[in-house]
Amino acid sequence: MNMLINAPRRLARRLVSPLRPKSRTWLEALPAFAVPATAIGTLHGPQAFHQALLTQIAQATRRILIVTLYLQDDDAGREVMEALHAAHAQRPELEIDVFVDWHRAQRGLIGKQQSPGNAAMYRDCVQRHGGGVRVWGVPVQNRELFGVLHLKGFVFDDTVLYSGASLNDVYLAKHGRYRLDRCHRIRDAALAESMATFVQRQFRGSEAVRRLDLPDPPPTRTLLPAIRTFRQQLQQAAYVVPMATLPDGAVAVTPLKGFGRADNALNDTMLALLRGAQRRIVLLTPYFNLPGPVRAALGHALRRGCSVEIMLGDKTANDFYIPPAQPFRTIGLLPYLYENNLRRFARTHARQLASGQLNLWLWRDGGNSYHLKGLFVDDDCALLTGHNLNPRAWALDLENGLLLRDPSRRLHAMHEAEWASLRQHATRLADHYALESTRDYPPEVRRLLRRLSRVRLDRLVNRLL
Template sequence: MNARNLLMPRRLPLRLLPLGRFMRPKREALQAFAVHADGIRVLDDPIAFRRTLLELIAQATRRIVIVALYLQDDDAGREVLDALYAARRNHPSLEVEIYVDWHRARRGLIGKDASEGNAALYRQYATRFGDDVPIYGVPVQNRELFGVLHLKGFVIDEDVLYSGASINDVYLARHGRYRLDRYHLIRHGGLADSMAAFVHDHLRDNEAVRRVDQRPLPATRDLQHAIRHLRRQLQHARYQVPREPLPEGAVAVTPLLGFGRSDNQLNDTLLSLLRDARQRVILFTPYFNLPRPVRAVLGNLLRRGCVIDIMVGDKTANDFYIPPQEPFRKIGLLPYLYESNLRRFARAHRTHIARGQLNLWLWRDGDNSYHLKGLLIDDEIAVLTGNNLNPRAWALDLENGLLLRDPSCLLTARHEAEWAALRSHAARLDDYHALDNPRRYPAEVRRLLRRLSRVRLDRLLNRLL
């Protein structure tokens, strides 16, 4: 997002206006792949994620389809590109494709000097090594502010390596710092085929999707008609999933797509799963800015007596946090905005917190950052997703997720181990007073928050961020 748009966005499309009343979504029968529990691994940390990714690339013989928000021009990005080109040289019949967000690929980092973005790196590699590793830019919306490609999942032969992480130094734990996410490896040819087929059917040959490793690049305004057509197509798109019986020792895995405010399969399924929770919900989100329907369902669950754990990152573990000793930029307001949201939520539910029914966890580990997303419900349900569970993901970005239904609780011990490891760097809030009072925020942050609140732009920002 351009920081200049942070305080005073100009013309806004109708899709960003207040959402009004939400109707209860219709339940739909979800088909699933039957995946043997032994074919599902939970990876421990970003180092294991990086190692597994590089190993899978080196061993690939059939296909590699990588979909990520971005592949960064840094050491990790170049390491992955080197591995992809090496795999292609070792196996000339190997099909390799990379899909990244169109807007993100063509700009520099927020707060840095203007540049050609990551696309310049992609062209350098194509010039040096050939065009056997095509990199496509996907423009989900006309402007990055209004939505991006947020699909997740790397398909490598018969494996799906699924994480909310993109590809850069901090996500892959290069140079001593990391951005923590969740990491799962699922081996199932049918699931891999389905996820690769979706990309091929809906993105690869679409007129709006262009290679960003070649010149000339069209201007985004010249693609507006094609982008509108792509959006209409994506609003009705689905992964192709068979109706497979669930044998003993297997877990039902359903890939879900989410795009737009209406007929959004991922959103509707998440709400349905939460409504049906019986005893326990664990929710991960990196930016505490829950969509209104999610907040409403959580309130209902608390009234029913369900135990809810929500883990978020401390404001200092936010991607955009700026330490007080560094020059402040407007983008640095965001961690304080999210913390203010969390403080209001904790205050509204202070009774549930006091009796241990609502547990709010703040994750912090040095100067590392937090990027977890997803759900664990009643020991039988897990949702792996890149969806941040915020209004932007709910209505603007192109999202996906994997729903794991495990009636025999074959994966429960693995999820409990993941949850225990995450809590080792997290502290439970005793009450809302444990969070900083906005009156103690830095002076520039207080000034901007007052300005936003005065003209009610804080509510609009919560829909965009």
């Protein structure tokens, strides 16, 4: 019924959409916080993120708010939980809330034996330290398959750490091996307040969001009506952002929510950035499975002469990759599906790839993995986000991002330094022939790929994973 009611409005938005001919004007009209460029910085690498996270926890005096897909029951996850409880013991007035995905927190790792998941660790911490650190489970959908909490952001008093990373050994490089993600620190009281208020209002105020650190959380089936209402509220929710005048040298920072196909501010902004690009686009994604509108926008950008650079992980740097020497599981098919997508894209744009207008970068660093997301557009716009730029993030997961508009180009050197650092372990793909041939894939992979393509299930898999 809601789809029918909103159909005329969606049609009108498409017909008069400012995203097509006037994307730049539309972007410049977005509300934003005026943040001094000196208050924005990049943290290079997982070790820097790890150290900054622990330092901010130790220094916080009023509030700590962590939103992430999961906080893992492993050495790094326990280290973070112990640090949070230690901070509260030292300053009992400190408000500490951790929000994780409801479904993800109550299961074991994919391919491992059944377990109570990370929630058991949260409850153990309460038994040992008391209830000063509240851990909440956020059920974005009835089932994990159909969408998860992929909102990101860590608020410490008036400082925001923004990263697409979750919290576990590999994201925090606890034992040498790491998963590369981006992290930025922004010191701005108004931005921190907006991000904290959104989470407290939308999550703490919902009957669907329940504590995971307390015994006997309710079964998901008993929360289904509340989850339905929660989804409807999320669809209408937005960050509270002022229409600020941008002084010289300041950066316009706009927090954006993304949820669902219609009226998705984050998706619309990504398309506006791609459609409004005049010279250069740099796109980062961990899983090469671009939504149709993004593929179309990139094609238009190439046809109008824009330089396009895309960085993704080599299939061996994908977090689902299973080395041939290990027993194969079905989930290990995903990196090969993504590589097939890349092969088709490279073949389609072979001319631009050969001329250097299109550059496809494959990241690989030993046994480490790759999880970068985001956009750089021209010299004055960047998007920090946990959005994977795939169909699942486009339509199912609850996402967010920070749009940085920098008309004075005060952040240009910072962005270029980050881009140069990311390319240290990347090689340019010369053409689609440089990718491993499907004939050389492991036998189990070849068999599954043939079966999926025969019944066209590969398209469905691409949409869900």
